[in-house]
Amino acid sequence: MNIQVSLMKYAINYLSKFSSSKKNLSRKLKNKIMRMKIEKKDKFLLYNSIPQIILKLENNKLINDKNYSLSKIRSFIQQGKSKFFIKNYLIQKGVEKLIISDSIKEFEFLNPDWERDSAKIFIRKKKLIKSPENNQENLTKMARAGFSYDLCKNILKSN
Numbered sequence: 001m002n003i004q005v006s007l008m009k010y011a012i013n014y015l016s017k018f019s020s021s022k023k024n025l026s027r028k029l030k031n032k033i034m035r036m037k038i039e040k041k042d043k044f045l046l047y048n049s050i051p052q053i054i055l056k057l058e059n060n061k062l063i064n065d066k067n068y069s070l071s072k073i074r075s076f077i078q079q080g081k082s083k084f085f086i087k088n089y090l091i092q093k094g095v096e097k098l099i100i101s102d103s104i105k106e107f108e109f110l111n112p113d114w115e116r117d118s119a120k121i122f123i124r125k126k127k128l129i130k131s132p133e134n135n136q137e138n139l140t141k142m143a144r145a146g147f148s149y150d151l152c153k154n155i156l157k158s159n
Helices: 002-017 022-035 040-059 064-077 082-090 098-109 114-126 134-143 149-158
Strands: none
Touching: 002 040, 002 064, 022 040, 064 082, 064 098, 064 114, 082 098, 114 134, 114 149, 134 149
């Protein structure tokens, strides 16, 4: 079937441009099928072929949720994001909760103070000013970003 090959090419092309989880790629493929101007029975066949396409990509190591989650964790830490934000983002992208928790534990084992470093980056990027008048305002900004209260207080005191 020529349409399945084009769908596989679309998936490979998408993965060459963007990093993705299996569930997110599945969503993208479904959207692509919906936009195609083909008969309903062909669309149905293509929907059913999505798991096979994802399995082929996974076997060829083009898609891996564990690597995806680790790369996103590294990226978000450099952006000053909290553990809470990272977890929610990965859940939204369709990564399994077990993979997320394993990835975070693995990252915490290698970098025990990563969330503290990330909070310092957040403070620098948001230009939070150290002063008694702004302390409550700074705490609320950091709390909305997903950092824990204790971490916020400790960092704002030491910063």
